[in-house]
Amino acid sequence: MSTGKRKPIPVRSDVDAAGPSWAYGKRGYALSHSLRQFKRYKIASFLTLLVLGLTLALPVILLFASSSLQKLGEKSLQGESLTAYLNLDVSDLDGAALAQEWLGKSGIRDTTYITRDEALGLFKDNSEIGAAVDILGTNPLPGAIMVFPDSNTLESSRVQVLADSLRSLDTVTKVQFDLRWVKRLQAIVELIQLIGGLLAGFLTLTALMVIGNTIRLELLRRRNEMEVASLLGATAWFMNRPILYIGALYGFLGGLVACIIAMVAFNAIRQPADRLSSLYESSFQLSMPSALQILAVLGISTFLGLAGAISSLYRPSQQLTQVDKTGG
């Protein structure tokens, strides 16, 4: 005969059937039923999120890449300078003073004065006909000031304005600056941004349609619940709130999946991009997205989800909440 104590059988009362207290408020009810939808239709929800994630991934990658491209543009132009050739009668002392004076001008980050002798030395070192200058007996080269524009001025139109302002000075005979590289780079960046913007627009529209369609299916699924709730005195807001939450959740989670896909893609192309960059002796590095960028993506995608839900909710919900006219 066993003398061991028996475990008491737990007695469940009806009160214990209640879920967590937060799920019985109006907002909590909406949230718990939105989350339940994901739990109930796991595979369908997962596939929808995957479609959303993949759709949003390209705009997200373009967004992340555009900031790296922006940095590339800025870095590439950091070393760019204008060369202002001075009159031959400007002495080295005056030239150096002029360079110092220009430092105070807006749009100029730094200046370096190159004396006439330094210019001659550079010419001899870098030119095949450098020795020919000796025949002349005098130094024909003028002094020059190298002007390094600040980052705000590194835009073709602003550089042009700076060059024109220097050219108008009496002491300056010529201003030389090669804008081709700046213009080309800017054109490439603008083109990429335009294509990226268009693609982002199309894909965002696709994401909206995916969310809208998912919500329409959800409305059909909830038809009975909405009818019953309406009969029990639920307001339209009470019935629509779970739908809006589902839309926002799809948007948020879709954005999260897109961020993960984008980061995996970035990680995969990082090394080859760095290798390519080093071949061009560039310091450019593909940078991983910042926390702020990720938060922005999640915010935008949540908003998209809400917009998708609202777009499909407005008319259908009014139709769906009309109760069947059956019976005698």
Added chain:
Amino acid sequence: MLESGSFTFLTGHSGAGKSSLLRLIARLERPTSGFIQVGNIDYTQLSPRQEPALRQQMGVVFQDNRLLNDRNVFDNVALPLIIGGYKFTNIPTRVSAALKKVGLAGKAFDDPRSLSGGEQQRVGIARAVVARPKLLLADEPTGNLDAGISAEIMQLLMQFNASGVTVLLATHDEGLLSTFPYPRLMLNQGQISE
């Protein structure tokens, strides 16, 4: 005209307009002519925004009970309380009391689909009365049930009526009408005769 606290049958053949009249009272439809007043509420003065609050003061029992199968019995019965904005501290005790009244104590955890037809209808009644409505509208609540269970459901509705709830029960079940001698409103092609 129904007296407050009365129990009245609404009778008539199929298609006579019994359900339509209940829907008019629940403000799910609007009358093309005529006048409806429930208590002090004049329906002609009612704005669409006030309609949900009006419905919260009524309990509705359906022939097909219309339980939600994605949640347990407790959550089905709790729905009117959530809609009415009751605090959680009141919800479990109210639901538990309502289930006890309809003889379903201990069934709160159950899936509605696992219950018999009579039990499902009792859950429907518990849901209709949990928020303690003043008016209970029952649309053929025994239509799908056998005579024995129909009598039990009637007993339940009579209990609620005895506690002061006005009951309007639409039915064309002659057995029920002859067994329970309550006043009748006869509907024929949209016209009422007592």
